Amino acid sequence: MSPLSTGVLGALDPTSDRAVFRQIADQLREAIDKGRFREGEKLPSEAELVEHYGVSRMTVRNSFSILQGEGLVHSEHGRGVFVRPRPPVRRLASDRFARRHREQGKSAFLVEADTVGSHPEVDSLQVKEERATPDVSARLGSVRRVLVRRRRYLLDGRPVEFATSYLPLDIARDTPIAQPNPGPGGIYRRLEELGHRLDHFEEEIKARMPSPDEVATLRLAAGVPVIHLIRTAYDTEGRAVEVCDTVMAADAYVLSYRLPAT
Amino acid sequence: MSPLSTGVLGALDPTSDRAVFRQIADQLREAIDKGRFREGEKLPSEAELVEHYGVSRMTVRNSFSILQGEGLVHSEHGRGVFVRPRPPVRRLASDRFARRHREQGKSAFLVEADTVGSHPEVDSLQVKEERATPDVSARLGSVRRVLVRRRRYLLDGRPVEFATSYLPLDIARDTPIAQPNPGPGGIYRRLEELGHRLDHFEEEIKARMPSPDEVATLRLAAGVPVIHLIRTAYDTEGRAVEVCDTVMAADAYVLSYRLPAT
DNA sequence: AAGTGGTCTAGACCACCTA
DNA sequence: AGGTGGTCTAGACCACTTG
CATH class of the missing domain: 3.40.1410.10 (Chorismate lyase-like)
Structure with missing residues (x-):
């Protein structure tokens, strides 16, 4: 619930043609790729992202849904959304x-x-x-x-x-x-x-x-x-x-x- | 816009624990697997499914989103949602x-x-x-x-x-x-x-x-x-x-x- | 009890395609 | 012009997890 947990995320570009939920997904993906969120670490909650970006909850959920489709994150009901750890191969x-x-x-x-x-x-x-x-x-x-x-x-x-x-x-x-x-x-x-x-x-x-x-x-x-x-x-x-x-x-x-x- | 285009789809089971959008996805998947919708064929539109199942549009879209994630269908803006053809290998x-x-x-x-x-x-x-x-x-x-x-x-x-x-x-x-x-x-x-x-x-x-x-x-x-x-x-x-x-x-x-x- | 994600509604406006 | 999917809002209630 720390107000800083979204500190690594930037702002939206309202002039961009890119849909808002894609911009949010892009920022989260980049943060994950750069290691700002580590394997297994919890991402900001939906509510925090709603607050941070000033968008509706469905928009945030759409962003998570993209990342989930890419296999980057997984969600746990009642706990949060986490960076998916790479399993042993x-x-x-x-x-x-x-x-x-x-x-x-x-x-x-x-x-x-x-x-x-x-x-x-x-x-x-x-x-x-x-x-x-x-x-x-x-x-x-x-x-x-x-x-x-x-x-x-x-x-x-x-x-x-x-x-x-x-x-x-x-x-x-x-x-x-x-x-x-x-x-x-x-x-x-x-x-x-x-x-x-x-x-x-x-x-x-x-x-x-x-x-x-x-x-x-x-x-x-x-x-x-x-x-x-x-x-x-x-x-x-x-x-x-x-x-x-x-x-x-x-x-x-x-x-x-x-x-x-x- | 034919009222029969949803004829191959059944009804929802309100007593089921399974989420409505998953039930709809299940029915569409089964219809595709059984060949009721062929490769490249258009599925019923979102509006038709909203009508057929008596649910909101977002619920129907969630169903499509599942099938899309499975690689079964693809959508074309302004045209419809289609059964994805298998490309030459x-x-x-x-x-x-x-x-x-x-x-x-x-x-x-x-x-x-x-x-x-x-x-x-x-x-x-x-x-x-x-x-x-x-x-x-x-x-x-x-x-x-x-x-x-x-x-x-x-x-x-x-x-x-x-x-x-x-x-x-x-x-x-x-x-x-x-x-x-x-x-x-x-x-x-x-x-x-x-x-x-x-x-x-x-x-x-x-x-x-x-x-x-x-x-x-x-x-x-x-x-x-x-x-x-x-x-x-x-x-x-x-x-x-x-x-x-x-x-x-x-x-x-x-x-x-x-x-x-x- | 409080926080989290899961599901669902009922709208709205837009962009794209076909006719 | 009318139908289609794409995006977004602002709520609601629920189930699960944690303290």
Whole structure:
């Protein structure tokens, strides 16, 4: 409630063509960018900004709404509007499916979380048989029914990724892959034990805004896109043996790939 | 103005806890998802929805604002609110930097656009020397000054990507790379001619909402994230010879990568 | 109890587009 | 000219958080 909390903000330019609520958003954005408001810090309240700029409350709220859409701030009912902190980031390296990693006991997700000191969890585990969607069927080579494995990954209690694997029934039915816990090394190691020696993976990446479902599942803040990754695993005979559809909170990931120049 | 244009929409549930503007957004979203409103089609006007639901205009506008944030619709001043059409997508394959492509005459962007029948353009070309930012310097191995090449790529008149390349001065100064048009095969081919045989590239990918600058440069619609890609090129001696920082309209791209399983 | 953001109303004037 | 969205006001009541 300090009268100085708006001290870093300037005045409006009444001669400008730019809408008032955009000018206010511009000033707040600049203040955030310049570090005048730090991560996690509370911005001036709506009432203070109404007072400072001499505008109506809806105008101030429109400004906040812009910044929220840009993912710069988030609001907490009854508490205030805060500069959104950057969450810890999960880096996915291009060697993450190397056989040497599979040959260790734990799954890639758990191993990696340990090395960065985060607490990993997997929940919403679901394994069942379903009819293949046209897209999955096309990727797996005209398969009718598939084994589906869904699971959600969390780091330090925060959901970061929701993944769904699809495997042809003739490969996966009545194998450890159809168990909720497929055992050490994960399903890729089981596939190799079943004689499907893995050759390579193909990953397709898109980014988009989340659906309301995805907002709920990943507990996404406003202004956070998702990375939608579809990976297909091929064995040495050129057969697609798994499709994995993954939706990731974009603010929690950096993907990295190595490309040959030859 | 047809009284039937809201025919696909239901009634509000006054007993629901869900805010009215969210209920309206839900109904519109569902209608769009089910194809009751097609791509590019106009939604009922604000006035019609005010009439249909018996709410105030601001409430209807809040609903539209949700859908806009999700990238589902876009508004045109004086015309209406429309279902946002999905633009044509540019697919980037993981072999896009293979030497065989460099050895052809044209740049990758132009070749590829031709094959999908789009009209490619490059503008805002800018070449100059600058001090390296800390991040670029770290990636290039403690380089102080760099040659900077900026350019914007367009497909069929639509900006889709804005790229900035950084090269160490000792490599690029007084070479064709410092020319606005570096010649056939692009700067990667020039680098090889200068004795820097390329070994591999590393790409780092993030997704996030665009800054206001990026919205302007790429003419992004509301609710469209950007893919931020940073590529580093390494020569056979392990030296980083170029860093390319690229911001792409996420709705215009699918990236694809091949990962080894070994 | 006081302060905060969340929702909603009922107006107003403007700029833009189509006809 | 009439319809459309863009901006803005001045209220109101509510739900949530904090002291």
